[in-house]
Amino acid sequence: MPNTKAPLNPVSNTIHTASLPRQLYTMTWPMLFGALSLMTFQLADSAFIGQLGRDPLAALGFTLPMHQLIIGLQVGLGIATTAIISRTLGLGDELRAFRLGGLVITVGSALVFVLCVVLWLLQTPIMTALGADNTLLPMVRTYWVPWLFSAWIGAFLYFGYSICRSHGDTKLPGYMMVATSLANIALDPLYIFVFGWGLPGAAWATVTSFGIGCLFIYPKLLKRGWARFDLRELALGRALRQLNSIMAPAMVSQLMPPVSAMLATAMVAGFGSAAVAAWGLGTRLEFFSIVVVLALTMSMPPMIGRLLGAGDIEQIRKLVRIAVRFVVGWQLAIGLLWLIASGLVSELFSSDQQVQEILGAYLVRVPLSYSGLGVCMLMVSICNALGLAVRALLVSMLRLFLCFLPLLWLGSQLNGIYGLMSGALVGNLLAGIMAYSFYRAGMKQLRESASGKA
Secondary structure, three states: OOOOOOOOOHHHHHOOOOOHHHHHHHHHHHHHHHHHHHHHHHHHHHHHHHOOOHHHHHHHHHHHHHHHHHHHHHHHHHHHHHHHHHHHHHOOOHHHHHHHHHHHHHHHHHHHHHHHHHHHHOHHHHHHHOOOOHHHHHHHHHHHHHHHHHHHHHHHHHHHHHHHHHOOOOHHHHHHHHHHHHHHHHHHHHHHHHOOOOHHHHHHHHHHHHHHHHHHHHHHHHHHOOOOOOHHHOOHHHHHHHHHHHHHHHHHHHHHHHHHHHHHHHHHHOOOHHHHHHHHHHHHHHHHHOHHHHHHHHHHHHHHHHHHHOOOHHHHHHHHHHHHHHHHHHHHHHHHHHHHOHHHHHHHHOOOHHHHHHHHHHHHHHHHHHHHHHHHHHHHHHHHHOOOHHHHHHHHHHHHHHHHHHHHHHHHHHHHHHHHHHHHHHHHHHHHHHHHHHHHHHHHHHHHHHHHHO
């Protein structure tokens, strides 16, 4: 008879012995360093490629929309993984949770592989449709084989991270994100310049670092028994429907921000190249400003899933209240910091007087709304963890297409580029209020459903 006993789950170890704030801190800090390291390696990647000249950087730029498509698929499945496995563990059905881990690895790696093959076969029409010059196509062709391989192995590694998080272990994926990012940064100059591989060298550096990550994390998963591949014992139809019910809306939700960003950039472009440059710099600073929120969106779902499986709705409400209060306070402090340092930061990031002026105006206005943006991001993650995937998708859609983009346009009509930034401020704050009200309505339904079953 197979041994199905696994090591005690980190969440279950602390759920009755530690306070909720301490649990939240313990689960979140590894994800914080992991997310920061990933952002750093991506910036370093772009910097190294930028030294090769304009064409390699342009080829990379045309690749990014396709990368976002792959990321949308893997993150959608990762969200479904965390929600379903953690909930199954909360119900006490460990064996099913282990088999669901094997199913996620099998289905996820197969789906991403098929998508990568399709993108390879359609690379020329895709690049032409995106407006790439014919002279770039040979460079794209040499880059896409290693890049698609790196995208697939990155997704494979991410599924391993998702299974760890669903079992309450955020330290292992957090450490591995830092280690693989440092390895990637170290290998970039070696592969790109020393070996003379150029643009493909950047992708091969990612393949190597992510490959090392897989060789480390998957033996750990198998040793702990968190991934089993005796899938015939699993009700496959039910399991696949369960995964898809969260994965499909989550994927669509992940793909909407890039669309929104393109539309926002198109509006900003109407005010000239200086406005686009300042907006782009502001957006990059925003990524670092909300990194704590990103870490929380990765650490909270396994906690919520476990509590939901155990039927402890009241603990979920307490946990969410703690997180929301922290996010509002933290992001307000970040916004005030950017406001105070707006002049210094704008001079540091650009020598152009007009860009400095517009970036300074951005930092005075938009960061003050990061509390609303952070609450909205958190509510999307929490709704997915609660199994309310359609509600999470609706929150994402309303944030972008009801609160954010319309107020950008209205602000631009009233006061040009400065009005547009004020519109972003108001839109993000409204989105936070809207998202929290949607979450509360969803929780009310869950409580009524739980009391009805009781």
